[in-house]
Amino acid sequence: MRSLSKIIVLIIIVYGICEELPKGITTCSRSDENFNKCLSSAIQEALVILKDGSPEFDLPKIEPFTITQHTDSEAIGATPNFYLKSSLKNAEIRGLTAGKVLRTATKFDKGYKIKIESEFDKISIIGNYTMNGKILVLPINGEGECNITFVDTMVRVESHGRYLTKNGETYIDIQEFKIKIIPKRVLYNFENLFKNDKQLSDTINSVMNQQWQLVTDNLLPGYEEKFGEQLIGVCNKIYHNVPFNKIFRE
Ligand SMILES: *[C@@H]1O[C@H](CO)[C@@H](O)[C@H](O)[C@H]1NC(C)=O
Numbered sequence: 028m029r030s031l032s033k034i035i036v037l038i039i040i041v042y043g044i045c046e047e048l049p050k051g052i053t054t055c056s057r058s059d060e061n062f063n064k065c066l067s068s069a070i071q072e073a074l075v076i077l078k079d080g081s082p083e084f085d086l087p088k089i090e091p092f093t094i095t096q097h098t099d100s101e102a103i104g105a106t107p108n109f110y111l112k113s114s115l116k117n118a119e120i121r122g123l124t125a126g127k128v129l130r131t132a133t134k135f136d137k138g139y140k141i142k143i144e145s146e147f148d149k150i151s152i153i154g155n156y157t158m159n160g161k162i163l164v165l166p167i168n169g170e171g172e173c174n175i176t177f178v179d180t181m182v183r184v185e186s187h188g189r190y191l192t193k194n195g196e197t198y199i200d201i202q203e204f205k206i207k208i209i210p211k212r213v214l215y216n217f218e219n220l221f222k223n224d225k226q227l228s229d230t231i232n233s234v235m236n237q238q239w240q241l242v243t244d245n246l247l248p249g250y251e252e253k254f255g256e257q258l259i260g261v262c263n264k265i266y267h268n269v270p271f272n273k274i275f276r277e
């Protein structure tokens with residue numbers, strides 16, 4: 028009996044790491060001709076199932092999704108009249124679980140590669156910001172609460188990884204996560220953009236909203252990069268714990 032329980036303990040130790048995906052998540056078979064279609068709806072459903080996160084996988088909440096403090100994303104404009112350096116802290120993204128996954132493309136050869144294209148009616152970044160720089164000769168040196176709302180937005184994600192072998196099982200290790208956010212309109216509201224002058228602050232906000240495309244082209248790449256870096260860690264919490272074959276069935 029003693030040796031049997033030792034064996035059982037050993038089995039649990041050896042195989043304990045081979046976890047399953049969180050309950051309720053659909054898995055798709057790679058040999059299915061509709062694999063990418065299946066994956067698109069599985070991802071869309073998973074965002075909703077995991078909206079409150081998963082303590083078991085140490086996954087953070089998705090709705091809202093807390094942005095780890097990110098410092099100094101620089102937005103250097105095409106003209107000397109546009110220069111912004113901004114950072115976000117205590118900020119969250121709202122609306123990520125309401126996305127519609129339009130299509131996915133995957134490649135499982137020497138490495139792992141996935142592309143996901145999704146659409147969101149409305150995503151808001153709510154939080155605290157600091158910003159300094161210059162827009163159209165107006166100097167900006169602001170700090171306060173902000174609401175950046177993206178309307179009718181296409182989000183393209185491209186992620187690459189390699190395979191790792193652990194105790195005879197293959198796992199994915201994400202190494203790169205690129206995000207491209209393509210909104211049809213962005214509504215900016217930066218409170219206190221011009222310290223102690225509400226009127227000027229309102230003026231600059233309306234300039235930013237009129238020139239939203241210019242502001243967005245300059246502000247977004249820095250944010251996209253930081254979000255991507257944060258999401259590598261989030262995805263790897265699942266990929267490092269659930270074998271490849273249990274996520275993407277044969
Ligand atoms: C922004 O900062 C203020 C003051 O520090 C704080 O009261 C507020 O809760 C913060 N906002 C968010 C979304 O964390």
Ligand SMILES: *[C@@H]1O[C@H](CO)[C@@H](O)[C@H](O)[C@H]1NC(C)=O
Pocket residue numbers: 151153174175176214
């Ligand atoms: C942020 O702005 C959008 C668009 O103006 C608005 O619909 C939303 O209610 C705002 N969110 C907050 C928390 O103020």
